Amino acid sequence: MGCMSGTSLDGVDAALVETDGDVIAGFGPTVFHPYSDAQRQTLRGALGKWQDAPEVPAAAEIVEAVHLQAITSLLQNDPRPVLVGFHGQTFAHDPQGKGTHQAGDGQTLAQSLGLVVVWDFRSADVKLGGEGAPLAPFFHHACARFIEADAPMVFLNLGGVGNVTWVDPSRPTPEAPDACLAFDTGPANAPLDDLMQERLSRSRDEGGALALSGTPDEAVVDRFLSHRYFHRMPPKSLDRNDFPDLPAMVKDLSDADALRTLTACAAAAVARGMEHCPTPPTRVLVTGGGRHNAALMDEIQTRLSVPVEDIDSTGLNGDMLEAQAFAYLAVRVARGLTTSAPTTTGVAAAVGGGNIATPKKD
Numbered sequence: 626m627g628c629m630s631g632t633s634l635d636g637v638d639a640a641l642v643e644t645d646g647d648v649i650a651g652f653g654p655t656v657f658h659p660y661s662d663a664q665r666q667t668l669r670g671a672l673g674k675w676q677d678a679p680e681v682p683a684a685a686e687i688v689e690a691v692h693l694q695a696i697t698s699l700l701q702n703d704p705r706p707v708l709v710g711f712h713g714q715t716f717a718h719d720p721q722g723k724g725t726h727q728a729g730d731g732q733t734l735a736q737s738l739g740l741v742v743v744w745d746f747r748s749a750d751v752k753l754g755g756e757g758a759p760l761a762p763f764f765h766h767a768c769a770r771f772i773e774a775d776a777p778m779v780f781l782n783l784g785g786v787g788n789v790t791w792v793d794p795s796r797p798t799p800e801a802p803d804a805c806l807a808f809d810t811g812p813a814n815a816p817l818d819d820l821m822q823e824r825l826s827r828s829r830d831e832g833g834a835l836a837l838s839g840t841p842d843e844a845v846v847d848r849f850l851s852h853r854y855f856h857r858m859p860p861k862s863l864d865r866n867d868f869p870d871l872p873a874m875v876k877d878l879s880d881a882d883a884l885r886t887l888t889a890c891a892a893a894a895v896a897r898g899m900e901h902c903p904t905p906p907t908r909v910l911v912t913g914g915g916r917h918n919a920a921l922m923d924e925i926q927t928r929l930s931v932p933v934e935d936i937d938s939t940g941l942n943g944d945m946l947e948a949q950a951f952a953y954l955a956v957r958v959a960r961g962l963t964t965s966a967p968t969t970t971g972v973a974a975a976v977g978g979g980n981i982a983t984p985k986k987d
Contacts, residue, residue, distance in 0.1 A: 627710040627952025632785025637695040638948035646956035658695035685728040710955030718864040735982040743955035755972030756862035762790040762807040764950035766799035779906040783915025785815035800966040807969040808859030811894025833920030839881030841889035860971035892924035910936040912943040
C-alpha cells in the first residue's frame with residue numbers, strides 16, 4: 626500500500642499495488658480521506674517550517690492520524706498488504722540548504738497498524754547531493770511498460786507543484802542511461818488554490834470554471850518566466866513556496882483574470898520544461914488534481930505541439946498515481962533496489978532511499 630499527502634493539502638490518498646518493485650502486476654482498491662477545514666488550516670500554518678518549529682508537532686499529529694484513518698479504511702476493503710509506503714507531508718524542501726522535511730513518523734504508524742512501514746524516502750538522496758524530488762519517475766517507467774508504450778513519452782503531474790518525467794520504455798530499467806529524465810516544472814495548483822482561499826475563501830477553482838472566464842496577462846507570464854529557476858538545467862526541484870512574488874504579480878487583476886494568468890504561468894512553465902526532453906515525446910499523460918482544471922489543460926495544450934491527455938484514458942488512475950508510486954517504491958526499498966538516479970534527482974549515483982519501520986512487540 627502506498628500513501629500520499631500532497632502540497633495541495635486536500636487529503637490523503639491510499640492505494641494498493643501488486644508489484645515486485647520492477648514489474649507492475651496489477652492495481653487494487655484505493656481510498657481518499659480528506660482533511661477537514663480546521664486540519665487544513667493547521668497544516669497550512671506549518672508550510673515552510675522545519676522540524677524544530679512550534680507549528681510542526683500539531684501538524685504532524687494530523688498527518689499521522691488522517692493517514693491512519695485512510696489506511697484503516699482501505700484495509701477493511703482489502704486486508705492483504707504486507708508493506709506500507711508512507712510519504713508523509715512535505716512542509717519544507719531546500720535540498721541545497723537545510724534539506725527536506727516530510728512530517729509524520731513511520732515508526733508510530735507501523736506500531737498502530739502492526740505492519741512494516743517504509744518512510745523518509747527523500748533524505749538519503751538529498752544527503753548524497755540529489756534534489757530529493759521528484760521520486761515518482763521509476764514508477765512512471767514501470768507504468769509506461771504496464772500500458773505497453775512503445776515510444777518516448779512524458780508523465781506530467783499537476784499537484785501543488787508541477788513535475789514531469791520523460792521516459793523511454795524501451796530501456797530495461799529506470800536507472801539505465803537515457804531511460805528517464807525528471808524535474809519540477811514550476812508552480813501548478815498551489816498558487817491557484819492560495820488565491821481562491823485568500824480572495825474568495827474557497828479551497829479551489831472547481832474545474833477551472835472561474836479561470837475559464839478570465840484572460841491571461843501575458844506580460845506577467847513573461848516576467849514569471851524570467852525567474853532564475855527556469856535557467857537551471859534539470860534535474861531540479863522546487864518547494865511549494867519558491868515563487869513568493871507570484872501573488873503580488875496578479876494583485877491588480879480581477880479574480881478571473883488573476884486565476885487565468887496564474888494558470889497560464891503554470892502551463893508556460895510546463896512548456897519551458899519540455900525543451901529539456903532528450904527527444905520529443907509522442908504524448909503527454911497528465912496526472913494529479915490539475916488535470917481536472919479545464920483552463921489549465923487548455924493552456925497546456927495551447928502551448929505544446931504534442932497530444933495532451935488525461936492519464937485516465939490509458940486505464941491508469943490519475944488521482945492515485947502518486948500514492949501508487951510510493952507503494953511501488955516501498956517494495957524497491959524493502960528489496961534493496963534503487964529509487965532515484967542522476968537523471969531523476971541529480972544524485973551522484975543511483976541510490977536507494979527510505980527507512981524501514983517494523984512494529985515492536987510488547
